[in-house]
Amino acid sequence: MxxxxxxxxxxxxxxxxxxxxxxxxxxxxxLVLEAGGRGKSPWISLPLGYGKSFHNPAVNWRYHTEAEEALAGRKGYWPRGKVVGGSGAINALVYARGLPQDFDDWAAAGATGWNWTAALETYEAMETQVASDGSQRGTGPLHVQDVSDQIHPTNRHFFAAAQELGLPATDDINGPKNEGAAVYQINTSGGRRMHxxxxxxxxxxxxxxxxxxxxxxxxxxxxxxxxxxxxxxxxxxxxxxxxxxxxxxxxxxxxxxxxxxxxxxxxxxxxxxxxxxxxxxxxxxxxxxxQDHLGINYYFRATEPTLNNVLRPFHGKLRAALQYALTRRGPLSLSVNQCGGYFRSVSEMEQPDQQLYFNPVTYTTTSNGKRTVVQPDPFPGFILGFQPSRPTSRGRIDIGDKDPETPPLIRPNSLSTDEDHTQVVAGGMLCQQLIATTALGQLVESAMDPDLRGMAPEEILADFRERCGTVFHPxxxxxxxxxxxxxxxxxxxxxxxxxxxxxxxxxxxxxxxxxxxxxxxxxxxxxxxxxxxxxxx
Missing domain, CATH: 3.50.50.60 (FAD/NAD(P)-binding domain)
Known part of the structure; x- marks a missing residue:
């Protein structure tokens, strides 16, 4: 001993x-004990390598939930990090502090001392904020990068659509003004994952x-x-x-x-x-x-080139790899989630109730029986998606038996409250309004089924039950x-x-x-x- x-x-x-x-x-x-390995795979360091670790059993526990009647009898796929760095080593790198009310709610729920004032003081101590021009604020060990100068041009349509609807925008989702359309900050340094x-x-x-x-x-x-x-x-x-x-x-x-x-x-x-x-x-x-966030994506073929056009062809992959090798910049240095933000589905709400994602890429997941491959589609496309921010459903995780190697019993109890149903419909209708704007409408060549644009509220909820999945935030x-x-x-x-x-x-x-x-x-x-x-x- x-x-x-x-x-x-x-x-x-x-x-x-x-x-x-x-x-x-x-x-x-x-002493630090880790069930997984050291995490020396280059796909962990590479920000866009997220797709390579999403199904990789060498670094991923690849859990599944129990089947849920509320989700059309489906079992959810739950990737979790099986490696030094944990799930922070295999996630999509979006760095979001959360909203001030989240932490004040912690304190109100009995977590005395964990209010927003305490959380903000800690964030400021641990972060070094790096602006797009390279200037820095703070001296903490964790680098948080503003990549607004590197995102794909397609994202401009998302910001224009938000403006057309009268929705707010922000230059810093982690700053004092954190609500609205934003470029997501990511925890990278020198183009490498800073987990x-x-x-x-x-x-x-x-x-x-x-x-x-x-x-x-x-x-x-x-x-x-x-x-x-x-x-x-x-x-x-x-x-x-x-x-x-x-x-x-x-x-x-x-x-x-x-x-x-x-x-x-x-x-x-x-x-x-x-x-x-x-x-x-x-x-x-x-x-x-x-608790967990459930989200859904709506896929569209685009009328102009997107990241698909860059990363699908072999020569495009080669060019992106060369750019990354020489400069540590470009699409390989970014998250798959480039833009989004916190929004109120109804302006009268006290705080944002939805988080949106806009990605200038669509992809197909295929399996050959030996490995699962995530590949950009061979045509231009983009994704608009959402997650209700504060779901009220509560579930459980328990041992399956006394053997520690037996997979857990994960029972999320998803969509078990009327409030969650209401939030889902509200998020879907907000995305529906965005895609109906002139700004985003002109980017749509066609919807990749199902088509959000014609859905009634009850159809939004039914589609969510059929297709939603965890956003990996248990x-x-x-x-x-x-x-x-x-x-x-x-x-x-x-x-x-x-x-x-x-x-x-x-x-x-x-x-x-x-x-x-x-x-x-x-x-x-x-x-x-x-x-x-x-x-x-």
């Missing part, structure tokens, strides 16, 4: 941040007090007299045990953190007993409160709150009822944020490290 001060389970978006922050003083020995593994873990690993063990599957936790003291790991076929002198920190993500707690006997007692696990703490909230399964009866961790992220154990990742979100969840996950970890160090005595 090997002793450390802090053991971090999961080298994902949160775990990498914790490793750097907890080790900076050189006074604490930190938490690069920004935080890489410098931490240069210190003598940080150890990273990859290929390490956590099978259980040792709990003695109400305190978590050790982690049981399977590594290269043999069992290992590591002891934590101060704390064990779960940063395995929304899917796996609650499962590790359940395997340790912390969770719904009846369910644990049914799998032959002796409960040490009955808490039905472990695995509950699952949160909430170890909910943070001050009341142990309705939460898993306290506002300092300590597990209720078990000493020496915290959860620090997106699973603790009391409510889902309005946009992409990677930025708030890193923010949460950055701030959580300060709380952990405050409590070390």
């Amino acid at each position: 090997t002793d450390y001060d802090y053991i971090i389970i999961g080298a994902g978006s949160a775990g990498c941040v914790l490793a750097e922050r907890l080790s900076a003083s050189l006074r604490h020995r930190v 938490s593994a690069r920004a935080y873990l890489a410098p931490a690993l240069k210190r003598p007090n940080v150890t990273l063990l990859t290929g390490a599957l956590v099978e259980g936790l040792g709990v003695e007299s109400g305190r978590a003291t050790s982690v049981h790991v399977r590594h290269k076929g043999r069992l290992m045990q590591f002891r934590a002198g101060r704390e064990i920190i779960l940063s395995a993500g929304t899917v796996t953190s609650p499962r590790i707690l359940q395997l340790a006997g912390i969770g719904p007692a009846g369910m644990l007993k049914s799998h032959g696990i002796a409960p040490i703490l009955d808490n039905p909230n472990v695995g509950g409160n699952l 949160v909430g399964t170890c909910r943070m709150g001050d009341d142990a009866a309705v939460s898993v961790v306290c506002p300092r992220l300590k597990v209720h009822g078990v000493a020496g154990l915290r959860v620090v990742d997106a699973s603790v979100f009391p409510n889902i944020t309005s946009g992409n969840t990677n930025a708030p996950t890193m923010m949460l970890a950055h701030r959580a490290a300060g709380l952990i160090l405050e409590d070390k005595s």
Whole structure:
């Protein structure tokens, strides 16, 4: 058995941040356990390499949900990072802090101290904002890039359509004026993905007090007299045990953190007993409160060249690759999601209720039985899509049995409230209004079925049920709150009822944020490290 001060389970978006922050003083020995590999694939570093990792089992857990009647009996596909950097290593790189009200709602829900003022202070400490001209603001380790000078010309039609409808626009979706049509900022530096593994873990690993063990599957936790003291790991076929002198920190993500707690006997007692696990703490909230964004895309053939024309032909791919190699710029240095923003479907609403995406590309996903390929279409096209920002449906994630390698039971309980139905129709109608503008209408050669333009409200909802999918933002399964009866961790992220154990990742979100969840996950970890160090005595 090997002793450390802090053991971090999961080298994902949160775990990498914790490793750097907890080790900076050189006074604490930190062990980071990661079930996946090191993440040295060039497709991770390359921003547009997202398409290559989307189905790759070497870096992706490739989970599936249980079938959902509300989604026409379909099972959802849930890619999750199986690699150092976690899902931040395989995501589409949109960097969205969220809206101020999101975090004030956290505090109102019992997450005392996690309001917008605290979140903003943390964001400003962790970021270096890089403008399109290369000038910088801030000195944080995480670089956030303005790529407005590099986006495809097709995007101009989206901004013109928003203006035609009288919708707002913003130069900075993460700034004080964050509502409206925007170019998405992305976390890159020098044209390469700047995820938490690069920004935080890489410098931490240069210190003598940080150890990273990859290929390490956590099978259980040792709990003695109400305190978590050790982690049981399977590594290269043999069992290992590591002891934590101060704390064990779960940063395995929304899917796996609650499962590790359940395997340790912390969770719904009846369910644990049914799998032959002796409960040490009955808490039905472990695995509950699952939230996610569901979204849908509408595909159109375009009347002018789009990114399809650049990236489909072999010579186009070659030219883009050469541009990237020489300049670290061009389409390969960008996210597939170039524009979008937060919008109110009705102007009288208190805050935006929809997030939109406009992509100057369409693509076809094919499988030859051995691998899945995402390929731009051989004709010009574009995508307009949306996600309701604050869904109210709640689901669960639980272990399938006591074997930690058994896939999880993911039950999102999607579209289970009337409010969610209303939000879906509102988002579809907003997209319908945009595509009906002169600005976007002139870009449409034809719709790629189904055609949004002629849909009635009930048809929008029916189509959403048939075609929607996760936007890969699951949160909430170890909910943070001050009341142990309705939460898993306290506002300092300590597990209720078990000493020496915290959860620090997106699973603790009391409510889902309005946009992409990677930025708030890193923010949460950055701030959580300060709380952990405050409590070390």
